[in-house]
Amino acid sequence: MTRLITCLLxxxxxxxxxxxxxxxxxxNGVDAGGNGTNAQPWATITFALDNVPDNSxxxxxxGTYTGRIRIRGNFAQGVTVRSEVPYQARLRAAEAVxxxxxxxxxxxxxxxxxxxxxxTGAGAGALVVQIQDGFNRETRRxxxxxxxxHDSFNNDILKINNGxxxxxxxxxVFYNQTGSDEHIDINSVDNVLVAGNVFFNNFAASGRSNxxxxxxxxxxxxxxxxxxxxxxxxxxxxxxxxxxxxxGSTGNGFILFGEDGTANFEAFDCVAENNLLIGNSANMMRSxxxxxxxxDITFRHNTLVGNLPAxxxxxxxxxxxxxxxxxxxxxxxxxxxxxxxxMADFSDTLPADLSLARPSNLLRNLYWNNGQALPxxxxxxxxxxxxxxxxxxxxxxxxxxxxxxxxWLPGSNQFNxxxxxxxxxxxxxxxxxxxxxxxxxxxxxxxxxSDSPGTDLLxxxxxxxxxxxxxxxxxxxxxxxxxxx
Numbered sequence: 001m002t003r004l005i006t007c008l009l010x011x012x013x014x015x016x017x018x019x020x021x022x023x024x025x026x027x028n029g030v031d032a033g034g035n036g037t038n039a040q041p042w043a044t045i046t047f048a049l050d051n052v053p054d055n056s057x058x059x060x061x062x063g064t065y066t067g068r069i070r071i072r073g074n075f076a077q078g079v080t081v082r083s084e085v086p087y088q089a090r091l092r093a094a095e096a097v098x099x100x101x102x103x104x105x106x107x108x109x110x111x112x113x114x115x116x117x118x119x120t121g122a123g124a125g126a127l128v129v130q131i132q133d134g135f136n137r138e139t140r141r142x143x144x145x146x147x148x149x150h151d152s153f154n155n156d157i158l159k160i161n162n163g164x165x166x167x168x169x170x171x172x173v174f175y176n177q178t179g180s181d182e183h184i185d186i187n188s189v190d191n192v193l194v195a196g197n198v199f200f201n202n203f204a205a206s207g208r209s210n211x212x213x214x215x216x217x218x219x220x221x222x223x224x225x226x227x228x229x230x231x232x233x234x235x236x237x238x239x240x241x242x243x244x245x246x247x248g249s250t251g252n253g254f255i256l257f258g259e260d261g262t263a264n265f266e267a268f269d270c271v272a273e274n275n276l277l278i279g280n281s282a283n284m285m286r287s288x289x290x291x292x293x294x295x296d297i298t299f300r301h302n303t304l305v306g307n308l309p310a311x312x313x314x315x316x317x318x319x320x321x322x323x324x325x326x327x328x329x330x331x332x333x334x335x336x337x338x339x340x341x342x343m344a345d346f347s348d349t350l351p352a353d354l355s356l357a358r359p360s361n362l363l364r365n366l367y368w369n370n371g372q373a374l375p376x377x378x379x380x381x382x383x384x385x386x387x388x389x390x391x392x393x394x395x396x397x398x399x400x401x402x403x404x405x406x407x408w409l410p411g412s413n414q415f416n417x418x419x420x421x422x423x424x425x426x427x428x429x430x431x432x433x434x435x436x437x438x439x440x441x442x443x444x445x446x447x448x449x450s451d452s453p454g455t456d457l458l459x460x461x462x463x464x465x466x467x468x469x470x471x472x473x474x475x476x477x478x479x480x481x482x483x484x485x
Contacts, residue, residue: 020055020056020057021052021053021055021056021057022056022057022058022059023036023037023041023042023048023051023052023056023057023058023059024036024037024038024041024042024058024059024060024061024084025041025042025043025044025045025048025058025059025060025061026041026042026043026060026061026063027043027061027063027064027065028041028043029041029042029043029044030042030043031043031044031047036048036051036052041061044065044069045058045060045065045069045071045081046069046070046071046072048081049071049072049073049079049081049110050072050073052079054075054076054077054078054079054109055075055077055078055079056079056080057079057080057082058079058080058081058082059082059083059084060081060082060083060084060089060115061084061085061089062083062084062085062088062089063088063089063090064090064092065089065090065091065092066092066093066120067093068093068095068096068097068098068099069091069093069097069098069099070099070102071098071099071100071107071110071112071142072100072102072105072107073107073108073109073110074105074106074107074108074109075108075109075110076108076109077109078109078110078111078141079109079110079111080110080111080113081110081111081112081113082111082113082114083113083114083115083116086114086146086421087114087115087116087148087408087413088116088413089114089115089116090115090116090117090118091115091116091117091118092117092118092119092120093119093120093124094119094120094121094123094124094125095124095125095126096125096126096127096128096129096130097117097118097119097128097129098112098117098128098129098130099130100129100130100131100132100139100142101130101131101132101133101134101137101139101162101164102134102137102139103134103135103136103137104134104137105134105137106134106137106138106139106140107134107137107138107139107140107142108138108139108140108141108142109141110141110142110143111142111143111144111145112142112143112144112145112147113143113144113145113146113147114145114146114147115147115148116147116148116150116408116410117129117147117148117149117150118148118149118150118151118152119151119152119153119154121153122153123153124152124153124154125154126154126155126156127152127154127155127156127157127158127159128149128150128151128152128156128157128158129144129149129157129158129159130158130159130161131158131159131160131161131164131167132159132160132161132162132163132164133162133163133164133228133229138163138165139163139164139165140164140165140166140167141166142164142166142167142168143167143168143169143170144158144168144169144170144172145168145170145171145172146170146171146172146421146422146423147172147173148172148173148408148422149172149173149174149183150173150174150175150176150206150407150408151175151176151206151208152176152177152178152181153178154178154179155177155178155179155181156177156181156182156183156184156185157174157176157177157182157183157184158174158183158184158185159184159185159187160184160185160186160187160189160192161185161186161187161188161189161224162187162188162189162224162227162228163188163189163190163228163229163230164189164192165189165190165191165192166190166191167189167191167192167193168192168193168195169184169192169193169194169195169197170193170195170196170197170482171195171196171197171422171423171426171482172197172198172422173197173198173199173406173407173408173415173422173425174197174198174199174200174217175199175200175201175202175205175206175405175407176201176202176203176206176208177201177214177215178214179211179213179214179215180213180214180215180249181214181215182215182216182217182218182219183199183217183218184217184218184219185219185221186218186219186220186221186233186236187219187220187221187222187223187224187233188221188222188223188224188227188228188230188231188232188233189230189233189234189236190230190233190234190235191234191235191236192233192235192236192237193236193237193239194218194236194237194238194239194241195237195238195239195240195241195482196239196240196241196423196426196482197241197242197482198241198242198244198406198422198425198426198429199217199218199241199242199243199244199254200243200244200245200405200406200407201214201245201246201247201248202245202247202405202407203247205405205407205416206407210247212247212248212249212283213248213249214247214248214249214252215248215249215252215256216248216252216253216254216255216256216290217243217254217255218238218254218255218256219255219256219257219259220233220236220238220256220257220258220266220267220270220294221233221256221257221258221259221260221266221267222260222262222264222266222267223259223260223262223266225262225264231264232264232265232266232267232268233266233267233268233270234267234268234269234270235269235270236267236270236271237270237271237272237273238255238270238271238272238273238275239271239272239273239274239275239453240273240274240275240456240457240458240459240471240482241275241276242275242276242278242426242429242430242457243255243275243276243277243278243288244277244278244280244281244400244403244405244429245278245280245281245403245405246279246281246283246285246308247281247283248283248285249285249286250284250285250286250311251286252285252286252290253285253286253287253288253289253290253310253316254277254285254288254289255272255275255277255288255289255290256290256291256292257270257290257291257292257294257297258290258291258292258293258294258323259292260321261292261293261319261320261321261322261323262293262321262322262323263322263323263324264293264324265293265294265295265324265327266292266293266294266323267294267297268294268295268296268297269296270294270296270297270298271297271298271299271300272289272297272298272299272300272302273298273299273300273301273302273453274301274302274453274455274456274457274471275302275303275457275471276302276303276305276429276430276433276434276457276471276472277289277302277303277304277305278305278306278400278403278429278433279304279305279306279307279308279309279338279400280306280307280400280401280402280403281309282309283309284309284310284311285308285309285310285311286310286311286312286316287310287311287312287313287314287315287316287347287348288304288308288310288313288314288315289302289304289314289315290315290316290317291315291316291317291318291326291329292317292318292319292320292323292326293319293320293323293324293326294326294329295326295327295328295329295358296327296328297328297329297330298329298330298332299315299329299330299331299332299334300330300331300332300333300334300451300452300453301332301333301334301446301452301453301456301467301469301470301471302334302335302470302471303334303335303337303395303397303433303434303470303471303472304334304335304336304337305335305337305339305395305397305399305400305433306337306338306339306399306400306401307338307339307340307342307401308338309342310345311345311348312345312346312347312348313336313338313343313344313345313346313375314331314336314346314347315331315346315347315348315349315382316347316348316349317329317347317348317349317353317354317360317382318348318349318350318353319352319353325352325353325354325355326353326354326355326360327354327355327357327358327360328355328358328359328360329354329360330360330361330363331361331362331363331365331382332363332364332365332448332451333363333364333365333445333446333448333451333452333467333469333470334365334366334469334470335365335366335368335395335397335442335469335470335471336365336366336367336368337366337367337368337394337395337397338368338369338370339368339370339397339399340370341369341370341371341372342369342372343369343372343374343375344375345375345377346367346374346375346376346377346380346382346383346384347377347380347381347382347383348380349380349381349382350379350380350381351381354381360381360382361382361386361387362382362384362386362387362390363387363388363389363448363451364387364389364390364391364445364446364447364448364469365387365390365391365469366390366391366392366393366395366441366442366445366469366470367384367387367390367391367392368392368393368394368395370394371394374392389447391441391442391445391469393441394440395436395440395441395442395470396436396437396438396439396440396442397433397434397436397437397440398432398433400432400433403429403433404416404417406419406422406425406428406429422482423482426482427458427482430457430458430471430472430482431458434457434458434470434471434472435472435473435474436468436470436472436474437474438474440468440474442468442469442470443468443473443474444466444467444468445468445469446462446465446466446467446468446469449464449465449467452464452467456468456471456472456473456476457471457472458472458476458482459482460473460476461476462476
């Protein structure tokens with residue numbers, strides 16, 4: 001047996017993976033007559049995916065590519081489809097721009113990177129990007145990285161649903177969905193990571209009027225019961241994202257777990273950590289963090305800062321229609337700061353909506369209302385006074401009142417604010433509004449190492465047992481951007 005193992009190891013060392021091959025797509029390319037080289041590129045991404053070997057890189061040359069693009073293929077090592085010049089390959093359609101599902105075969109191991117993706121305009125069909133299982137087929141190991149995903153004119157910008165699994169959404173920018181829908185709808189799935197993204201709305205920047213009726217930026221739920229392999233979205237992590245500039249309806253907020261009033265737990269075993277939630281808008285929201293009909297949801301090391309007009313400054317936890325009682329929602333090592341002193345209500349959490357057997361709680365968070373009294377409402381289960389190890393102090397964070405949104409300016413090939421890459425805009429927001437000044441009581445205040453992620457919003461290491469609460473450490477070595485570009 002030892003000799004067999006030795007021989008196998010020698011074989012693996014002596015047989016390296018094949019070198020990555022590069023292929024090209026261009027607006028003036030030809031599918032049937034091309035060969036995918038730089039000199040003879042193909043015309044479409046779908047044709048390229050149908051013809052490249054595993055471990056390939058497909059570079060898409062600058063230009064506008066119009067019409068639905070079907071992303072398909074099954075790649076063990078993985079294939080990357082990348083805009084050759086960041087954000088200069090523009091993908092547009094009057095329907096779903098990218099559909100990542102196939103009723104005839106599994107889809108696996110594909111990354112989409114560096115594109116500008118949006119609807120063509122009013123009258124488009126639903127969704128900008130959809131990732132889901134096909135009919136009795138699996139869709140998994142899909143990554144969206146460093147893309148500008150914006151301006152849906154019908155429904156969500158990105159929908160991940162119907163049993164998809166192992167999906168990563170990394171280092172993108174999202175803005176301007178339509179109607180009572182989301183930037184990302186994560187619906188009846190397993191193992192989804194949303195990390196290092198920037199979420200906001202600025203309809204005027206896209207030449208659109210603000211209808212004031214859009215829904216949450218990210219919702220995690222299950223609206224189709226047992227129609228797919230999962231009953232309830234599970235193992236979803238929202239890590240190290242930046243949320244700002246609310247322009248939506250008064251009934252929604254930045255993040256929502258559960259939405260549709262089903263009899264099952266709509267989301268469970270989910271975490272929102274290291275996120276920076278910025279209150280810079282005069283538009284009213286319901287609450288920035290919401291939970292409906294879900295269980296085992298943890299909010300940890302998030303920083304919520306700014307003047308945030310809302311029915312509840314932090315959270316609404318409630319049941320609707322057939323929802324079961326909510327179990328075990330935890331808020332640990334977060335910062336909740338209103339530098340204008342207008343925090344009038346902390347939470348909306350009625351006793352009948354929460355389980356007593358598996359209670360929800362607050363533990364070691366920091367609260368600040370610019371020196372004004374912190375709110376208390378005896379009708380709510382979750383009150384600041386119930387956080388026995390809380391801190392009440394100025395976190396020494398910058399006031400984000402004058403913040404600007406990093407929307408894409410195609411005429412100048414940069415993001416508003418002068419940023420060349422999404423990672424640059426992300427880093428600026430994180431450094432400016434997430435890192436506390438010296439002397440902040442946030443620093444070193446985390447008390448439970450098991451409730452602290454290993455890194456902060458900027459990907460910098462946290463010291464176990466003496467981490468800062470909130471999304472960012474102050475002095476943690478080199479800043480790395482969002483780490484996902």
